[in-house]
Amino acid sequence: MLSKIMGGIIMLLAVLVISVSFQPRVNEDKAVLDERISKEAFLEVYKVLMSPRCMNCHPKGDVPLQGDDSHLHTMGVTRGDDGKGVSAMKCSNCHQATNTPGLNQPPGNPTWHLPPADMKMVFEGKSPRELAAQLKNKDLNGHKTMAQLIEHVSHDKLVLWGWDPGEGRTLPPLQHVEFVRQFKLWVDKGAVLPD
Amino acid sequence: MVKLTINGKEHSVDVRPDTPLLWVLRDHLGLTGTKFGCGMAQCGACTVHLNGEAVRSCVTLVSRAAGQKVTTIEGLSKDNSHPLQRAWLEDDVLQCGYCQSGQIMSAAVLLRDHPNPSDSDIDQAMSGNICRCGTYQRIRNAIHKAAKLQKEGGVK
Numbered sequence: 034m035l036s037k038i039m040g041g042i043i044m045l046l047a048v049l050v051i052s053v054s055f056q057p058r059v060n061e062d063k064a065v066l067d068e069r070i071s072k073e074a075f076l077e078v079y080k081v082l083m084s085p086r087c088m089n090c091h092p093k094g095d096v097p098l099q100g101d102d103s104h105l106h107t108m109g110v111t112r113g114d115d116g117k118g119v120s121a122m123k124c125s126n127c128h129q130a131t132n133t134p135g136l137n138q139p140p141g142n143p144t145w146h147l148p149p150a151d152m153k154m155v156f157e158g159k160s161p162r163e164l165a166a167q168l169k170n171k172d173l174n175g176h177k178t179m180a181q182l183i184e185h186v187s188h189d190k191l192v193l194w195g196w197d198p199g200e201g202r203t204l205p206p207l208q209h210v211e212f213v214r215q216f217k218l219w220v221d222k223g224a225v226l227p228d
Numbered sequence: 229m230v231k232l233t234i235n236g237k238e239h240s241v242d243v244r245p246d247t248p249l250l251w252v253l254r255d256h257l258g259l260t261g262t263k264f265g266c267g268m269a270q271c272g273a274c275t276v277h278l279n280g281e282a283v284r285s286c287v288t289l290v291s292r293a294a295g296q297k298v299t300t301i302e303g304l305s306k307d308n309s310h311p312l313q314r315a316w317l318e319d320d321v322l323q324c325g326y327c328q329s330g331q332i333m334s335a336a337v338l339l340r341d342h343p344n345p346s347d348s349d350i351d352q353a354m355s356g357n358i359c360r361c362g363t364y365q366r367i368r369n370a371i372h373k374a375a376k377l378q379k380e381g382g383v384k
Contacts, residue, residue: 108270125281126281127269139269
């Protein structure tokens with residue numbers, strides 16, 4: 034009887050030891066998996082952010098970019114303090130609330146602008162890791178929480194314009210719904226910085 | 229009918245709301261000082277003021293200007309006495325003249341924002357107005373002169 038009890042206790046201990054020893058490994062596997070999923074999701078997000086429809090208004094200098102080849106905006110257009118241009122060269126002087134019909138006509142949106150001079154939110158020239166780090170930093174991302182960033186990429190009218198850019202402009206490489214899905218996946222799995 | 233205020237006077241025009249403001253000014257109201265250049269907001273010849281801002285009237289639909297204040301070159305002053313117009317005449321800025329109403333309307337916004345503009349301010353503000361005759365140096369000099377005239381006498 035005693036030996037049976039002892040045997041049971043030993044079995045129980047063995048199970049406990051095995052469970053405890055396996056637990057971290059299971060967690061570690063999930064963590065590794067999440068990290069991989071998060072990184073891969075951001076690489077999909079990155080493709081969109083670096084497409085001309087997004088990057089052209091997130092230039093490294095103070096001149097917006099134009100076209101699928103992302104050349105400097107003609108006419109010497111500049112950012113201005115608020116991102117809406119300067120004196121006689123304000124964005125809305127040419128860019129209307131909607132796309133002007135026709136090839137090479139000015140695209141339009143009610144809030145057409147660059148990021149302001151005190152928070153330029155540069156995409157151009159950033160590696161995936163650098164851009165992901167910038168997006169996570171509230172001091173560099175427009176003071177947004179991750180939830181606000183998801184809201185921004187999901188519903189902001191200027192973001193949505195990227196998928197309705199007017200004649201002659203290529204679309205971002207992912208559909209908007211897929212872009213948002215990948216963005217949420219990146220965040221949900223830890224918003225991990227790619228290598 | 230679209231109602232809008234042009235050079236201080238109210239107008240009602242029977243046009244489609246998607247008519248470019250330029251054609252309302254020129255074809256419906258006879259204000260031909262504003263010119264058609266490229267039709268795609270790239271040259272500046274059609275520049276007018278919409279609520280004080282230098283918009284390109286070739287791509288600005290009249291619906292955007294409905295109920296708003298529009299100023300054209302004809303309304304910049306009552307008797308061509310705006311400092312820019314005086315400086316333009318004194319310096320004989322224009323050559324063929326086609327782009328100059330647009331140049332002056334852009335320069336007026338510049339002088340509002342920068343009463344004493346530097347060369348850099350001028351270049352930055354005026355880079356969207358193209359002159360095929362190449363009068364850029366005279367334009368720049370005249371803007372400096374207009375800034376002085378504005379400081380001395382104000383806008384008449």
